[in-house]
Amino acid sequence: MRIASWNVNSIRTRLEQLTSWLVRAAPDVVCMQETKVEDGSFPEAALSEVGYRSVIFGQKSYNGVAIATRFGLSVDDVKKGLDGDEQDVARRMLAATIEGIRVINVYVPNGQAVGTPAFAYKLAWLERLRSELEARYRPDQQIMICGDFNVAPEAIDVAEPKKWEGQVLFHPDERAALGRLMEWGLVDAFRACHPAKEAYSWWDYRMGAFRRNKGLRIDLALVTRPLAARCTDVSIDTRPRELQRPSDHAPVVVEIADGDAPPGVAPGA
Amino acid sequence: MRIASWNVNSIRTRLEQLTSWLVRAAPDVVCMQETKVEDGSFPEAALSEVGYRSVIFGQKSYNGVAIATRFGLSVDDVKKGLDGDEQDVARRMLAATIEGIRVINVYVPNGQAVGTPAFAYKLAWLERLRSELEARYRPDQQIMICGDFNVAPEAIDVAEPKKWEGQVLFHPDERAALGRLMEWGLVDAFRACHPAKEAYSWWDYRMGAFRRNKGLRIDLALVTRPLAARCTDVSIDTRPRELQRPSDHAPVVVEIADGDAPPGVAPGA
DNA sequence: GATAACGAGG
DNA sequence: CCTCGTTATC
Numbered sequence: 109m110r111i112a113s114w115n116v117n118s119i120r121t122r123l124e125q126l127t128s129w130l131v132r133a134a135p136d137v138v139c140m141q142e143t144k145v146e147d148g149s150f151p152e153a154a155l156s157e158v159g160y161r162s163v164i165f166g167q168k169s170y171n172g173v174a175i176a177t178r179f180g181l182s183v184d185d186v187k188k189g190l191d192g193d194e195q196d197v198a199r200r201m202l203a204a205t206i207e208g209i210r211v212i213n214v215y216v217p218n219g220q221a222v223g224t225p226a227f228a229y230k231l232a233w234l235e236r237l238r239s240e241l242e243a244r245y246r247p248d249q250q251i252m253i254c255g256d257f258n259v260a261p262e263a264i265d266v267a268e269p270k271k272w273e274g275q276v277l278f279h280p281d282e283r284a285a286l287g288r289l290m291e292w293g294l295v296d297a298f299r300a301c302h303p304a305k306e307a308y309s310w311w312d313y314r315m316g317a318f319r320r321n322k323g324l325r326i327d328l329a330l331v332t333r334p335l336a337a338r339c340t341d342v343s344i345d346t347r348p349r350e351l352q353r354p355s356d357h358a359p360v361v362v363e364i365a366d367g368d369a370p371p372g373v374a375p376g377a
Numbered sequence: 378m379r380i381a382s383w384n385v386n387s388i389r390t391r392l393e394q395l396t397s398w399l400v401r402a403a404p405d406v407v408c409m410q411e412t413k414v415e416d417g418s419f420p421e422a423a424l425s426e427v428g429y430r431s432v433i434f435g436q437k438s439y440n441g442v443a444i445a446t447r448f449g450l451s452v453d454d455v456k457k458g459l460d461g462d463e464q465d466v467a468r469r470m471l472a473a474t475i476e477g478i479r480v481i482n483v484y485v486p487n488g489q490a491v492g493t494p495a496f497a498y499k500l501a502w503l504e505r506l507r508s509e510l511e512a513r514y515r516p517d518q519q520i521m522i523c524g525d526f527n528v529a530p531e532a533i534d535v536a537e538p539k540k541w542e543g544q545v546l547f548h549p550d551e552r553a554a555l556g557r558l559m560e561w562g563l564v565d566a567f568r569a570c571h572p573a574k575e576a577y578s579w580w581d582y583r584m585g586a587f588r589r590n591k592g593l594r595i596d597l598a599l600v601t602r603p604l605a606a607r608c609t610d611v612s613i614d615t616r617p618r619e620l621q622r623p624s625d626h627a628p629v630v631v632e633i634a635d636g637d638a639p640p641g642v643a644p645g646a
Numbered sequence: 647g648a649t650a651a652c653g654a655g656g
Numbered sequence: 657c658c659t660c661g662t663t664a665t666c
Binding site: 386387390411413437438439581582583584586622623624625 | 647648649650651
């Protein structure tokens, strides 16, 4: 099973790039963030044409998450939104159990700037995500939390760590919040597969950051240990970032070996 | 000599289409309208790369005219704006003497709707253009006035004349104003070459007007009789209108035989 | 149905 | 730098 995560930065604007990439990369599942579209306008038909059914949780203009799964895969126990979300809150979380794996797709708040209310909200959001794990799941289950975390875990995940240290996306408080999440029982799948590899998933549109490869690895797949044991590779596909009018994020692809998971290990809600 | 006129509807948005077309159609001169860019941001370098120098008279957001000429052609007596233009008026006229031919590039006001102040301004603008001809030129000189006139001369120039009759772009008052201009001593070069041909240069973006070929011929090249005698063909190149994200106008191309014009016939200002 | 400006968000 | 929503123009 191949599970991908991609912040598409508007699914309507990126639709052709997305469908081309699906055909070429052939993931079984793609978790998308920043779809920026209301559910009624989500391009389900275009994804259907290339063989995917969609589960969607979007809104106008901002945020929005979706999961597309190859036809034939089982999709159960869809959950839209984080526990404790207010009405009309930003739509940033969508979970489903796909072929026995609990896939939790997240678009963590950006945080805007350190010290702002948005930054506090980001930290609180990560803490709420941890609370949801504690309340609903166990670390011995087959669980992946993937998406745009808007946090780089370590200095190796930042092209210019000295410049970024203390900034939003690489601030100690954010890394601590991410660390607390992982302490529950999650492994950074990319880092587990590639302990010393320098690779990035996001490059600012400005200043030719992609051309100079000045990026950050902020798109992550965090997996429980039983699922980590099945991960055979994690890669970041930079080719879509090379196109005209790309998303600022590249897709992350996790390869998972067939599991003979005993029944009951991958719960719904 | 091949002189083209094209309302590009934003030269920055259309830059690639424009340069491709210049390479393919190889005009000696192209008069452009609705460049929609300030002179400091005009893409001179891109036109230079394909062999053209630019004379520009543009503004932010709206209007703006430019003439690009193949390197090596003589360009003299550039005139920016119509006589009597107030400061900061819409930039709609740019003239230059190119290889002895006075080329007057115009973007006639659209007129918005019949009966509005914009409509009166359009009629007055055409009258001012006639005054400028009377004040500065003689009909025995080599003169072309080309551009987006926002008026279709005759019913044959309108795909649906009954629908358009009395509307802006095909209103009797506009046609009378155009007629008065021509009475000074100008010939519609396209119609002179093709007395019975139905061809259009503009199609509304809406309602699939281009697909259904429901257009109007509002982009004209008006020439004095001595220059008309040198016109061997006039064509409208609809291929750029077929592209993705096209201008709503197609380029008009006038072919002019080499002239042994006596000195002094093509004045500056 | 295209263009543009503007301000917000990233 | 790129998206969005809005407003204005053609």
